């Protein structure tokens with residue numbers, strides 16, 4: 001008994017010593033790791049590095065971030081302030097929020113910072129993209145693409161967008177089972193982008209197949225830059241090549257047609273405007289541009305559409321106000337035609353022609369719907385922020401941002417902490433974007449609200465995306481009511497983009513024309 005107890009004690013002692021040594025080694029490694037980053041400050045600048053922890057050697061704070069989710073950033077923001085350093089996914093990052101700081105980053109594009117994307121995204125998207133270009137080439141490319149997103153272009157897109165959205169809402173109402181809204185919105189966004197932006201003539205089966213390939217491409221856009229069998233990058237390259245093969249044929253057709261008189265989609269407009277400017281794009285450049293636009297529009301618009309449906313369901317008072325606005329503008333009238341087969345036999349025919357089409361000008365008069373869309377994008381911004389690389393050491397909020405470090409401007413944190421609105425930032429209140437709210441936002445006003453970024457790299461598709469969301473709100477409220485198909489509202493997930501964990505499963509029902517009209521009048 002005694003010797004057994006003794007050997008037990010010595011084993012425990014040895015284990016304790018080993019643990020102590022491991023602890024000391026770990027602590028030493030951590031100190032050296034912290035020192036390594038402290039020494040990497042730019043000594044030519046007298047300013048300190050931002051506060052914050054670089055976490056564990058090599059892993060940095062990646063594990064903390066994975067475990068804590070969005071709480072990771074808010075807890076560090078509370079502890080260290082609106083500019084703090086951390087180490088994520090193998091890189092030192094300075095995270096920045098707050099209108100004043102974000103303004104410096106966004107207006108410092110090409111001068112203080114340049115945009116930063118993972119290597120895999122550069123490989124997969126190609127070398128002729130807007131997001132990959134810097135300085136003068138970026139400015140030139142943006143000028144060409146901007147024409148395809150001008151007001152005149154949008155004017156042409158709106159009726160077709162409305163047609164596609166109307167059909168979609170009707171099909172949701174005709175489904176006799178729950179609709180997974182996020183998945184349906186992804187399919188819808190792809191269809192709108194492929195047909196209306198790129199002018200692809202696809203039947204439903206082709207569209208679904210191309211959408212699957214495209215989703216595989218997007219899923220692998222952020223992967224390790226290793227082109228080996230079964231790797232994410234290899235899968236992404238295969239999907240990209242398939243998309244390019246398809247696009248090559250469609251682009252060749254476009255290039256042979258002389259459509260100067262009738263430019264109906266964004267790709268036509270890009271081809272035409274580069275011809276006018278005297279530097280025609282090659283087929284490779286056009287393929288890469290097409291895929292880049294699909295990528296920029298796809299998850300962002302699908303996420304925002306899902307959030308719109310969700311937040312309207314959670315706030316029936318906003319639905320009532322939208323209905324009132326539609327009625328006042330003479331748009332609340334739901335179709336009284338006999339049900340048609342295209343809608344599954346239960347609702348009005350999608351193409352009966354007696355529901356008013358909206359022009360861009362009419363859409364512009366729907367002030368409350370505009371506020372609702374803005375509020376959805378404020379509360380649940382699809383893009384959480386953007387990455388930049390410091391081109392030189394500069395000052396931000398009393399700290400140095402050393403040359404070469406990554407900077408992430410945070411859209412979500414900036415929205416969460418903006419204390420410039422009449423009501424608390426955490427609530428859903430479209431009225432905050434009403435006329436009264438505009439005045440209280442002050443000089444940095446536009447940088448308190450940045451769902452589409454800002455400065456030289458602000459979103460090119462902003463007007464288009466807002467029009468899609470406004471049209472979706474109109475079609476939904478005018479023709480449908482919707483309810484949860486699950487016992488409770490789903491939690492939200494933020495990676496790769498904000499969306500409900502279960503995709504948001506809802507039942508949609510067609511609104512009887514008389515009920516819509518009565519509701520419109522009563523409100």
Ligand code: HEM
Nearest residue numbers: 131296297300301304383386451452453457459460461465
């Ligand atoms: C609700 C939907 C959308 C949201 C929330 C959104 C958000 C954003 C944000 C935050 C940026 C800036 C990223 C950065 O600073 O690094 C951006 C850039 C961009 N967006 Fe959007 N976007 C949306 C829809 C669209 C659509 C529909 C298109 C076009 C079809 C589009 C095209 C682009 C392009 C081309 C850029 C890159 C601009 C540049 O680098 O110069 N976006 N978007």
